[in-house]
Amino acid sequence: METKKKSSFTGSLGFVLAAAGSAVGVGNIWRFPYLAAKDGGGLFIIIYVALVFTFGFTLLVTDVAIGRRTKTNALHAFAAMNRKWKFLGCLTFLVPIIIMTYYSVIGGWITKYLAVYLAGHGTDAAQEGYFTSFITSEVSPIVFMLLFLAVTAFIVYSGVEKGIERFAKVVMPGLLIMIVIIAIYSLTLQFKDGNGNIRTGLQGLSVYLIPNLDGMTVKRFLEILLDAMSQLFFSLSVSMGIMITYGSYVKKEVNLSQSLAQIEFFDTFVAFLAGLMIIPAVYVFFGAEGMASGPSLMFVSLPKVFEAMGWIGNVIGIVFFVMVLFAALTSCISIMETLVANFMDIFHGSRKKTSLIIGVASAVAAAIICMGYNVFYFELSLPNGQTAQLLDLMDYVSNSFLMPFISLLTCIFVGWIIKPKWICEEMESSGHPFRRKKLYIFMIRYVVPIMMAVLFLQSAGIFTMVQSLFV
């Protein structure tokens, strides 16, 4: 007979590390730098950082406090607070389902690059067109995705996440050190292009940090804002039920205000450093035009940096991709664990059976996403100005479309029906002060809902439609 035991984190460090393990992943190392490059560097960063400490803070506090106070997962938490709002719990559950379909595809890309560096073929990966020819090939991306997914599913299946988290404690600081070393090296790079122009890493740094307001319009500003906001949801793993579940494991005596500030800071810091590692290098090797290359950015630019390092580049490549793989794995485990836990809850199946079914279903879905670069190839213009294939479309639907909508409803529910006091009481229940309490109340009642409504309309393309009626 299976005995049901509710696990809880040993203390605030356990919580911060587990939440950081979920938060720090490909979102920080792959997604943040390509968005920052596409959206004009400095301006994106300023907007992003401002959003993290206002919007990100508000959403993170809301999720974790709901979890700790109701002591249950998102599916039940909203129902426990108010019967009529049960649907919101179900809606949040849609997000990890969608993210799961493509997260393992990116995990597969990372696995492939690790394999290439292990085989000592790092210079091949630095060749023009290598990444595109890999993702457009029919078999290889699926094989590597399956490898990555099999490891994730095995860990969830055998319930050994705790062991992995212990390992992640070593890997996370290691990853940070690697990123710093590569970032410093990136800044020393120099390259002479076909026209004899020399581009340096330091020039790349200024592109990364100094806001470029050339040709800025309201529409463009809204696009950047939407990108930054979608990155915030994705990166902090908020508004998708995950942080509610984590909150339900946190003990009453933990100082939430402080722990959440640490998570916000750490997640943002890793993303910022990842940009520092990738963007100056992209500028050096590919110039300003290379900045808009989107999801391929990390996979195209880093091999170039490793190649420029000489023989040691191959070793650095191995260490780097091992660590990114771990960061991706801990995040993917947290997504799959949520799916398994929720489906076990709904259908009362055993952990093993549920993990198997979810594993197979995720593999099928991810294989279809892989085929988005060959069999199901299309080019779709999204309202954020990006040209999307299947993977980008799923990413857009979950992070830019569903999440603003879920956050809007959550803010209306918490800000106006449950009332912020309910959250504040939980934040103060450990006897520690709730720092930024006034900011929280103002944000959850007024600023976040209005902004989410605007972004939702923008992401649904409604502004663009209305604008076109007048032009």
Ligand code: PFF
């Ligand atoms: N926050 C993770 C990252 O930045 O890679 C991704 C993620 C984890 C998204 C967990 C969603 C999730 F439920």
